[in-house]
Amino acid sequence: MNASSSFSSALAEGPIDERKFVVALARGLELLRAFRPGETLLGNRDFVERTGLPKATVNRLAYTLTVLGYLRFDELLGKYALDAGVLSLGFALLSGTDTLELARPHMRVFAREVGAAVSLGCRDGLDVIYLDTIRSETALTLGLASGSRLSMLTSSMGRAYLAVQPLDVRTALFAELEKAAGADGPAQVAAAKREIEIFAREGVCYSFRDWHDDVNAVAVPFREPRERRWLVLSCSGPASSMGPEVFRERVAPLLKSLARRLGETV
Template sequence: MMLKSAEASGKDVPLYEDDLLEEEAKDRQFVTALARGLDVLRCFRPGDVGLGNQEIAERTRLPKPTISRLTYTLTRLGYLTYSERLGVYQLGSGVLALGYAMLSGLDIRERARPLMQDLANDANASVALGTRDRLSMVYVECCKGPGTVTLRLDVGSRVPIATTAMGRSLLSVLPEAERDYLMESMRERFPDRYPAVKAGIEKAMEEMDRYGFCLSLGDWQSDVHAVGVPLLSADRSAVFALNCGGPSFILSPDYLKNEAGPRLAEIARQLTAR
């Protein structure tokens, strides 16, 4: 049995739809047309059979004529394919090549995997390594325990930075100016939910100071518990985060605080020290 994530359900989840282009576009070196093309590729989610121009326009909030030109160009370049029978676009092999090149260059994945798998087996849960993409975290490695109940998340899955243990732990080690910029983006993007989001992040940062890890107990999904820790690359040039998460009836707060959290923090220390 796999718990159905909000992302996997195919429903729109506003916390994933983080649009920072308005601020970035003020930079004279910023190429808006390129950014829009990449946003078209970004709007495809795990489980999508295909998307038409109208659906892409709705997800990117760009005019449909603009989307038509972008999808045409991306198809010519091999980043999208078009099904005449279904009338939809799918990600092409060009995207896979880029993703594989990125993943193969992350040696931290290879070093982390056996440590992550040991914890996943012992906790009977999922253990993942992720990095930030705008206001989301993207999984670059994921290990699952032997149990029959798991989260429907894998490499390439996206989860919100604001409400997950993984995302909050990463926020805790970002430079203050970068964290403030992201917090302001959240406030502008989700004004109604921002007070709760801010309170959750502040609590997580207090937990980071006290325990070296932070918890998310039903904050992302009501039936999911998780613990997260930040992870710096050995040369301190990149910031990642680790989490251990699963169904709330398997991962109790006490277990996360007394067992999984300390082990996850130790894994991060081992990987950073190498």
């Protein structure tokens, strides 16, 4: 199998029965994942660079996704945009997540009490994706919203997810993440491993200015009661006014308490 990074990250979750695995479908989904927050248009060259797929394959997949309503082709610019089919899938996910509905009122109270932003997210390939974010009226942190993606290595949310994975899964993910991060990979992996050591003592993972120069964050993973998948709560705020001690002494205990109300924690 000529696997892309997402194929490899899927393998990291456990053995795959290749008789049942549809490579063409996986490749089509890779094109949809190529869009990053804030991007509205991508061309074939962008798809090739981000997926590693041959240009001819990209052409066929993009055409198929356009016919099915997941992409829209702008003939004037010669580029593709996400279409309504993707939006409908996203709404189906969010409306079907009972934990999200349960979490929202608690997140609102938390955001007001702490004066920061609180987010709920899950893993998506080699990233973590935000399912929802609620900010206090005074929060000055970056405006990450539903659908925003962050590196699993540099974000507190991603590190918290890694911390609760079985050792063999975590090891395989680290190898893929280091490769995907390029020259910065070894340093990012080392930093993430240090945070996982902290998780073993404190039950949380931090990210102090690691993914943005003026953002500090803390995250706590919990397992959904019904679907049994790992979700992650995170709280982020401006590093200029919310230093590491604020997160360690005040925010982390409150976030751990909230996670315990929503599911099973470590």
